[in-house]
Amino acid sequence: xxxxxxxxxxxxxxxxxxxxxxxxxxxxxxxxxxxxxxxxxxxxxxxxxxxxxxxxxxxxxxxxxxxxxxxxxxxxxxxxxxxxxxxxxxxxxxxxxxxxxxxxxxxxxxxxxxxxxxxxxxxxxxxxxxxxxxxxxxxxxxxxxxxxxxxxxxxxxxxxxxxxxxxxxxxxxxxxxxxxxxxxxxxxxxxxxxxxxxxxxxxxxxxxxxxxxxxxxxxxxxxxxxxxxxxxxxxxxxxxxxxxxxxxxxxxxxxxxxxxxxxxxxxxxxxxxx
Numbered sequence: 159x160x161x162x163x164x165x166x167x168x169x170x171x172x173x174x175x176x177x178x179x180x181x182x183x184x185x186x187x188x189x190x191x192x193x194x195x196x197x198x199x200x201x202x203x204x205x206x207x208x209x210x211x212x213x214x215x216x217x218x219x220x221x222x223x224x225x226x227x228x229x230x231x232x233x234x235x236x237x238x239x240x241x242x243x244x245x246x247x248x249x250x251x252x253x254x255x256x257x258x259x260x261x262x263x264x265x266x267x268x269x270x271x272x273x274x275x276x277x278x279x280x281x282x283x284x285x286x287x288x289x290x291x292x293x294x295x296x297x298x299x300x301x302x303x304x305x306x307x308x309x310x311x312x313x314x315x316x317x318x319x320x321x322x323x324x325x326x327x328x329x330x331x332x333x334x335x336x337x338x339x340x341x342x343x344x345x346x347x348x349x350x351x352x353x354x355x356x357x358x359x360x361x362x363x364x365x366x367x368x369x370x371x372x373x374x375x376x377x378x379x380x381x382x383x384x385x386x387x388x389x390x391x392x393x394x395x396x397x398x399x400x401x402x403x404x405x406x407x408x409x410x411x412x413x414x415x416x417x418x419x420x421x422x423x424x425x426x427x428x429x430x431x432x
Contacts, residue, residue, distance in 0.1 A: 213239065213248040220255060233259045250282045254290070261297060270297050277311070288316040295325060302329045320350035324359060331366075340366040 178185075220235030236259065239252045253276045260269035276282055277290040291312050295305040306329060309322045316322075327342035340363065347359045 209243065209246065213243040213246045216242065217248045217252055217255075220252065224255060224259065229259055229263055233263075245281065247281075250276070250279070250286050253279075253282075254286070257290075257293065266297060270294055273297070284313060285316070288312045288318050292318045292321055295322070299325070302332070305329070317351075320346045320355055320359075322346075323349065324355070324362075327362070336366055 216235060216239040220232045220239060223229075223232035223235055233256065236252045236256045240249050240256070243249050253272055257269045257272040257276070260266075260272060273290040273294040277287045277294065279287070282290070291308045295308040298305045298308070306326060309326055312318055312322045323342045323346035327339040327346065330336075330342060331339035343359050343362045343366070347356065347363065350356045350359060
């Protein structure tokens with residue numbers, strides 16, 4: 159190594175010493191902040207995961223009580239969930255379940271209030287809002303104007319639009335507007351997925367337009383499961399969908415409308431799907 163290289167190395171070392179003396183507090187502080195930030199991030203992730211697990215456990219406990227027909231315990235579980243995690247995604251499912259419990263218990267006004275509140279929630283995704291509005295319409299089927307107001311607020315591209323149009327068609331048929339009812343049934347048929355609702359709509363259309371209306375193609379039979387969305391019902395039944403994708407017992411809405419009674423005392427509780 160020659161003298162010039164030694165001088166260069168000494169100058170570089172001197173620059174580093176001066177830089178360290180001038181900025182070492184900032185450098186040390188930066189590293190401390192970096193590690194503190196990483197620790198906080200990991201801690202926050204763990205906290206969020208813990209909240210998710212606890213919220214899920216509370217909801218599943220309330221759902222289990224609901225399945226066992228223990229309304230009081232289920233309602234208490236839902237209230238605990240909403241109080242502890244009102245801003246959590248599981249609170250949305252909790253509100254749907256609460257509305258159903260209230261409807262099952264004959265608390266129609268409270269159930270309707272829960273559904274309308276959910277439909278206006280900024281926390282709930284659009285599919286859940288649409289489902290809340292559909293159930294509000296089912297719950298107020300003995301008051302067509304009110305029910306129609308809820309139905310018309312459902313998004314036009316919602317997968318629940320077929321159910322909405324079908325119910326609007328039933329109201330039109332009750333008023334004697336057969337052409338309007340037929341048009342609504344046909345619109346619903348276009349928007350419906352193959353399944354029970356499509357078959358039921360075909361039968362409705364046949365009764366109004368004549369037997370030349372083609373039957374939907376037969377589907378392979380499959381066992382119903384907890385993940386199913388619809389269940390086969392009577393010719394006039396309407397399938398409803400619940401929070402775990404479980405079908406709610408079909409109801410004869412035409413008879414309900416004619417008798418000016420609500421379509422169903424059941425409330426559906428699930429994410430959009432057919």
